[in-house]
Amino acid sequence: MKVLVAPLDWGLGHATRCVPVIREFLNQGAEVELAVVRSNAGLLRGIFPELRQRLVPSYNIVYPKHGYNMGLWLVKNGAHLRTVMNYEHRIAEEMVKRFHYDVLVSDNRFGFYSRNAKSIYMTHQRRIAFPRVLSAFEPLGMLWHASVMKHFDEVWVPDLPEFPGYAGSLSHVKNCPVPVKYVGALSRFSGMGTDSSTCLGKLGPYCFVAVVSGVEPARTRFENLLRKTLVKIPGRHAIILGKPSLGLKTSNENNLDLFTHLPDEQFASVVRSAQWVISRGGYSTVMDMAVLGARCVFVPTPGQYEQVILGRDLAREGFAATIDESRFSTESLLATIGEKACVALPKPGENNLLKDAVKELMSFSTEGRESSAGSRLPSATLRG
Known part of the structure; x- marks a missing residue:
């Protein structure tokens, strides 16, 4: 079976959570190729240097400077998003025809499906969260997302079914136009050992490790805020800048160790050495931190209400702490960790859900080829 995996390029989270999916397909004998853009190609090449990469169009997302402009931004850029979706669908159909893929796995790429291949759409955000003042429009958001999902054969949800x-309520939704499979928590750190000294060398231990991620200009704004905040706190701290395109570079400023990027084993070791981890509240980061056993302070990206909801719900359950970016400071950080000293994300167990989903897909593909000469996956061609 030949598989093409295509993560969305809104930050690196979609690419990182595709890593265990890619590994599972490879473990079960599939031939895997990657659909990439420049911003995530380097990260995936570092993890899977042997896999062929094929360029696909980028969404070219730049978030507004202020979160309260997000609604207007979406209206303004709606035509651009639709243009990219239509274009990427044509590209997907052409790639299936030219390179004979049996399966397309799209991590939130809305238009990356084909009527001539089994098409999987992966998302945790089946419910698109709206701020309270716009909550009346939330059903419209769900209807729009359902219109996206109906073009695919299955929806894979990277979360637990319970x-x-x-x-929480973002992934657990009753209705869907196509079959839904929960595939468990997905993290590129799953299966790694728990020895925090592995590959640590002279790095750490740290009081705070900050992980910078996301798209501009919010990414740089968060980096500058972290630098200004952590330099005032006694002890040794680290900031992982999330810039794999710059290679592996290390520098020091006062009590801060700065890393442009870290390979997975070093990243895991640095995080496990920290007393606290500060990061955005993206869902891929939540899953990574859960696997690594980190105590987290999440700072949601302004305008990304999904992160606000995730941080609020995790804090309510006692799993993590959260601080709005507008009030993030040395004082608020120290006060928050003083109040939330016992928070801990629940650690996921072995992920058999993903194994079973891939196994079923592999079995279906084999049966389809054997039962229908000249057709790779006949049911995929019946979709309207």
């Missing part, structure tokens, strides 16, 4: 899982 509520609340890690994403």
